[in-house]
Amino acid sequence: DTAVSQTPKYLVTQMGNDKSIKCEQNLGHDTMYWYKQDSKKFLKIMFSYNNKELIINETVPNRFSPKSPDKAHLNLHINSLELGDSAVYFCASSQETGAGEAQYFGPGTRLTVL
Amino acid sequence: GQSLEQPSEVTAVEGAIVQINCTYQTSGFYGLSWYQQHDGGAPTFLSYNALDGLEETGRFSSFLSRSDSYGYLLLQELQMKDSASYFCAVRDDTNAGKSTFGDGTTLTVKP
Numbered sequence: 001d002t003a004v005s006q007t008p009k010y011l012v013t014q015m016g017n018d019k020s021i022k023c024e025q026n027l028g029h030d031t032m033y034w035y036k037q038d039s040k041k042f043l044k045i046m047f048s049y050n051n052k053e054l055i056i057n058e059t060v061p062n063r064f065s066p067k068s069p070d071k072a073h074l075n076l077h078i079n080s081l082e083l084g085d086s087a088v089y090f091c092a093s094s095q096e097t098g099a100g101e102a103q104y105f106g107p108g109t110r111l112t113v114l
Numbered sequence: 115g116q117s118l119e120q121p122s123e124v125t126a127v128e129g130a131i132v133q134i135n136c137t138y139q140t141s142g143f144y145g146l147s148w149y150q151q152h153d154g155g156a157p158t159f160l161s162y163n164a165l166d167g168l169e170e171t172g173r174f175s176s177f178l179s180r181s182d183s184y185g186y187l188l189l190q191e192l193q194m195k196d197s198a199s200y201f202c203a204v205r206d207d208t209n210a211g212k213s214t215f216g217d218g219t220t221l222t223v224k225p
Contacts, residue, residue: 043215056212105156
């Protein structure tokens with residue numbers, strides 16, 4: 001039983017294309033996140049949603065648009081892909097109980113822009 | 115804003131003990147977490163400290179000193195499978211609970 005799943009696992013595409021990554025969690029968590037991890041393994045938060053509401057929106061180009069149809073799903077759409085978008089994108093979720101926070105990460109989507 | 119510092123690389127031998135330090139500067143602080151990530155894998159949660167002191171979970175322990183803005187992850191009885199990247203992360207109490215991750219420490223365990 002996968003807790004946080006992402007599709008696709010690998011994505012290879014040309015510059016200028018538009019692509020989407022999907023994420024689903026079956027943990028019943030209220031909060032979901034998108035992170036970008038670059039080739040140096042730096043892990044940076046991009047967005048966070050709590051019960052379908054956007055609560056964190058870091059300095060991310062507006063070519064990136066998250067969508068949360070319900071609290072178990074958080075998708076990421078990227079327009080006009082650029083070479084610098086190549087990275088591993090991780091979805092994560094957590095239950096915001098306040099005491100002890102654990103974020104559960106999906107397996108990642110390795111995006112390569114050619 | 116948030117900034118975290120941790121060593122980029124640590125090397126140790128099997129069976130040894132290693133400590134990975136993390137210092138942070140934050141505008142708001144809720145707690146310090148540690149994550150492990152193997153090559154090609156996803157980060158996995160190890161521990162969380164909101165209060166000063168030591169938290170022990172098996173071979174791994176995590177320590178926090180809020181007054182010093184400092185924490186560490188202690189790994190005992192190192193095994194080859196502990197070779198991985200370890201990230202500290204600070205949770206912000208002022209920005210919707212955002213977690214900011216350090217740049218990670220690559221631990222190499224040698225036989």
